[in-house]
Amino acid sequence: MNMTPKRSSFGTYLNNLVNGVTSMFEGMSITLASMFFRAQTIQYPDVNIHSNEELVKDYKGNLRGMPANYRGMLHVDMEICTACMICMKACPIDCIAITNVKCDKRTFVGVGGKKAVQTRAATRFDIDLGKCMFCGLCSLPCPTGAIHHTTQFEFVPDNLEALVYKFVTPQEAQKAEARAKEIEVEEKAAKAAKAKAEAEAKPAEPQPENN
Numbered sequence: 001m002n003m004t005p006k007r008s009s010f011g012t013y014l015n016n017l018v019n020g021v022t023s024m025f026e027g028m029s030i031t032l033a034s035m036f037f038r039a040q041t042i043q044y045p046d047v048n049i050h051s052n053e054e055l056v057k058d059y060k061g062n063l064r065g066m067p068a069n070y071r072g073m074l075h076v077d078m079e080i081c082t083a084c085m086i087c088m089k090a091c092p093i094d095c096i097a098i099t100n101v102k103c104d105k106r107t108f109v110g111v112g113g114k115k116a117v118q119t120r121a122a123t124r125f126d127i128d129l130g131k132c133m134f135c136g137l138c139s140l141p142c143p144t145g146a147i148h149h150t151t152q153f154e155f156v157p158d159n160l161e162a163l164v165y166k167f168v169t170p171q172e173a174q175k176a177e178a179r180a181k182e183i184e185v186e187e188k189a190a191k192a193a194k195a196k197a198e199a200e201a202k203p204a205e206p207q208p209e210n211n
């Protein structure tokens with residue numbers, strides 16, 4: 001037999017009423033408080049989340065832009081790429097395809113002040129971002145800092161081909177190949193000229209005397 005005293009229906013009604021009013025004020029207090037604080041939700045994509053300056057100006061809370069070390073879409077600065085293929089070899093899933101040819105030797109300073117020497121130029125530098133897992137293993141060993149992640153993450157093309165980013169244009173590849181052929185001819189000519197000069201510089205061998 002249940003011995004728990006039953007609450008009167010009026011008591012239950014009053015209790016529900018108090019709960020309802022209390023919870024309404026609790027909710028309203030949160031709404032009211034939000035009127036005096038800066039917004040904590042970034043209105044993406046209306047707001048440029050790549051600009052820290054913009055976010056700091058509009059959102060004085062703890063919100064910041066994309067972190068600098070965010071591993072977004074890869075980019076290659078071909079001005080400081082030596083076509084060494086280290087990144088291609090480091091990629092565990094073969095996203096990167098590079099071909100190269102001989103080029104005029106040049107010395108430059110890469111990212112971080114490291115001196116680099118270029119002797120080859122890329123005739124193809126493709127990254128298949130459809131396969132890429134953004135692990136960063138290609139950018140870490142790059143000797144010049146040419147390949148790096150950006151904070152860009154929005155890329156939704158309507159075909160898979162567009163996910164293959166090409167950093168060398170067909171015109172640039174043609175130009176590099178033409179120069180490589182010229183360099184080959186120049187090197188052969190220089191070698192032949194050197195051999196000729198060496199032969200001419202050699203003292204004439206003494207002729208045997210005729211008795």
Ligand code: SF4
Nearest residue numbers: 081082084085087142
């Ligand atoms: S490792 Fe760096 S320098 Fe070498 S090919 Fe890749 S991007 Fe270019």
Ligand code: SF4
Nearest residue numbers: 091132133135136138
């Ligand atoms: S981030 Fe990783 S998967 Fe993507 S290209 Fe670089 S090494 Fe390959």
